[in-house]
Amino acid sequence: MLDAIQNVNWHVNWPDDAAGNGVSREETREVLLRRPYWTAPGPDGTTLVYGLTDAGRHLLVSVVAEGEDVLVVGARDMKESWDASYTGAAPPPWDIGRPQPAFVRLADEGRLRGRVLDAGCGTGEHTLLAASRGADATGMDLSPTAIRRAREKAAERGVSARFEIADALELPRRAVVFDTVIDSAVLHVLDAEDRAKYVAGIASVLRPGGVCHLICFSDRQPGSWGPRRFRADELHAAFSDGWAIESLTADTFQLNPFHGVHEAHAWLATIRRK
Structure with missing residues (x-):
């Protein structure tokens, strides 16, 4: 579907209400023509296209492709519709x-x-992994559906863990202090402003001497699809204030088959709060 969208001549039938939630037509063009990173089947024969605007805004665009036409039936900010x-x-x-x-x-x-x-636990696999090894584990995610599935998994597996519907960008509001933070592919979907807020939030809930284990796409991953690719120096810069990067190693991030890719080049970082 990505190829179909990007190869058509741009003839868009734009309904009057398609640009709701403050999404402009130009931003939608940027996502569909230049910066889509994955698609999924949507309701009523639509395709959901997830992508990044040139300004770093993540959008969800609902489309129907009809020959040389792309019909946009909706556009939303991903932060509001995760x-x-x-x-x-x-x-x-x-x-x-x-x-x-x-x-x-x-x-x-x-x-x-x-x-x-x-942080940003999705359907809870890493929360449940930590809990199954004896940790007092909490998972949080914006998506009610993901949290519901995580709780179902915990019940099915007989694993005790807490799951909360919460925003990883609102960590400073939490009273609990943690020993370890897991970040599986959260940092690399944030723009520069939100990255700074997120890193500060992690520091606010992590005890001095606690560690953050983080995996994100690396600059060795070819192509322009998907999330931001980080260089090593960019990660060092993101965690320069009040942190010590103890290890930063080349690794891989496994995916459901996407753009023909089953795993992407990644960085695995262990970062200690000073």
Whole structure:
């Protein structure tokens, strides 16, 4: 579907209400023509296109492709509609139904310990991994559907963990202090302003000496689809104030098949709060 959208001549039938929630036609053009990163089947024969504007805004655009025409039937800010990622006929690319191997290795090494916060937990695989290894684990995500599925998994597996519908950008409002934070593909979907807010939020809920284990796409990953690719120096810059990066190693991030890719080049970082 991405190829179909990007290769058509641009003849858009734009309904009067398609640009709701403050989304402009130009932003929608940017997403569909230049910066889409994945698609999923939507309701009533539509396709949901997720993408990034040139200004770094994540949008969800609902379209119907008809020959050389792309009919836009809706456009929303992803921050306000994240739940749509989990309500399509297919799971989002990052929801592979198991923990990322990098975090399994960390768990095997006993490094997911104490009070653990899984920020942007999705359907809970990393929260449940930490809890199954004895951690006091909490997962949080914006999506009510993802949190519901995470709670269902916990019940099915007999694992005790807490799951909350919450925004990872509102961490400073939390009273609980954690020993460990898990970030599986959160940082790399944030724009510069939100990244700074997010990193400060992690620091506010992580005890001095606590660690954040983070995985994100690296600049070795070819192509322009998907989230931001980080260079090593950009990660060092993001965590320059009050942090020490203890390790930063090349790794992989597994995906549901997406653009023919089953895994992407990634960075795995262990970052300690000073």
